[in-house]
Amino acid sequence: MTATEKLAAYIKANPNAFGKLVDLDPVHDKLYPLDLTISNTELTPELLADTAAFSAWVDGRLAVNNCRYAVGGYMEHRSVYNRSQLFNADGEPRRLHLGVDIWGPAGTPVYAPVAGTVHSFADNNNFGDYGPTIILLHQFTGFTLYSLYGHLSRKSIEGLHKGMVIQKNQLIATLGDASENGSWPPHLHFQLMLDIGDANGDYPGVGYYSRRGEYDQNIPDPELVLNFANAIKA
Numbered sequence: 001m002t003a004t005e006k007l008a009a010y011i012k013a014n015p016n017a018f019g020k021l022v023d024l025d026p027v028h029d030k031l032y033p034l035d036l037t038i039s040n041t042e043l044t045p046e047l048l049a050d051t052a053a054f055s056a057w058v059d060g061r062l063a064v065n066n067c068r069y070a071v072g073g074y075m076e077h078r079s080v081y082n083r084s085q086l087f088n089a090d091g092e093p094r095r096l097h098l099g100v101d102i103w104g105p106a107g108t109p110v111y112a113p114v115a116g117t118v119h120s121f122a123d124n125n126n127f128g129d130y131g132p133t134i135i136l137l138h139q140f141t142g143f144t145l146y147s148l149y150g151h152l153s154r155k156s157i158e159g160l161h162k163g164m165v166i167q168k169n170q171l172i173a174t175l176g177d178a179s180e181n182g183s184w185p186p187h188l189h190f191q192l193m194l195d196i197g198d199a200n201g202d203y204p205g206v207g208y209y210s211r212r213g214e215y216d217q218n219i220p221d222p223e224l225v226l227n228f229a230n231a232i233k234a
Contacts, residue, residue, distance in 0.1 A: 003194050007220040010140060017140075018113045018225045019169040021190060022069065022102055030233040032067035034058070034103060038079040048083040051178045055185035058103050067233055070103035070187075074221055077209055084128025087206055094206045098215055099148070099191030100222040106177035106186040110149055110156075111169050113225050114138050118164040119146060121157045122201025124182065130189065131181035132157045133201055134173060136166055145220075146196050148203055149173055150189035151181040192220045 001009075011017065024031075036043065047053050062070055076097045081087035087094040116138035124130040130150035134157060138145040149156075149172070156173035166172060175186045189205050195218055196203050207215055223229060 002216045003192075003218050003220040004216070004224065006143060006194070007145070007192070007224050010143070011224055020111050021113045021226060022104070022111065022188070023109060024068070024228075024231065026227075026231050029068045029231055030066065031228055031231045032061055032065045032070040032233050034061065034070040034072045034101070036073065036078045036080045036097075037076060040079075043080060045082070048080055051183045051185070055178060058185040058187075062103070065233055068104065069108075071100060071228055071232070073097040073101045074099065074223065075212065075215070078206075081128070081206055086126060086128045092208050092210060094204070094208055096207045096209045096212060096215070097205065098207050098219050099150075099189050099205050100226065101187050101189055103185060103187040104175060106153070106175050106181075108175040108186070108188075109171055110152070110173040110175065110188055112136060112166045112172050113147070113168070114145075115168045116147070116166050118160050118162055118166060119196075120162060120199075120201040121160050123154065123157065124150075124202050127183050129182040130202065130205065131176050131184075132173075134160070135196070135199070135201065135203065136172075143194060146193045146203075148189070148191040148193070148205070150191075150205060151184055151187055152176050154180050190222055190226075192222055192225070194218050194220070
C-alpha cells in the first residue's frame, strides 16, 4: 500500500478529519495550475535567476487568469531548481517536487488542516531553501502523519515550542516575502510524510527522480486533504 493509498483509506473512514489549509471559496475562487516543468518555455534561466521578475511572472499568471491562488507540483519534475546550487549536488540533481505549492500574496493566512502538535520548526535561511518552516505531528489510529509548511514569514515561527497543541483549522502561519522565504515568489510548500526519521525543522521537498518509487511509499498526495481539483481553472 502506497502512502497515498494509506491516507486515502483513513480519509474514507474519517471524512471530516481534515479542514482547510488556506481560505478558499470553492464556489467562486479558481486556482491556476502553475507549470514549472521544462516544457514551460516562459521559464527562461534569466527569469528564474531574478526573484523579482519571477514573482512578477507568477503575479501576472494570477491576474490574467483571475485566480486567487496558483497551485501544483506534487511529484512534478521541474527545471526551476537549477536557480539554486542547493539542488545541484554532484551526480543526479534534485528536480522532483515532493509536495504541493500554493502561490499567493505575502501575508496570506495558513491554517492547520488537522489537529496535531508542533514537531519542530526552523528558519532554513539559504538561497532557494524553505526559509521559515513548521512541521506538525499528527497521531492517527494505526499510523503517524507529519505535515510540513515552508516559505513562511519569520513571525510565523515566533512563540512556538515543541509539543505545542494545534487545533484543526487554527491559523498557524502566513506566507513570507522573498526577503525571508528563501528568495522565492511568495508561496506555501505543503507536504505530507508518514516518516521523517530524525529530521528537525526541515525535510526534503525536492528529491531525485530516480527515487520516485521510494517517495511514493512515504509521501502522500496532498490533494487528498486539499480537495482542490474542482477549483482548478480549466
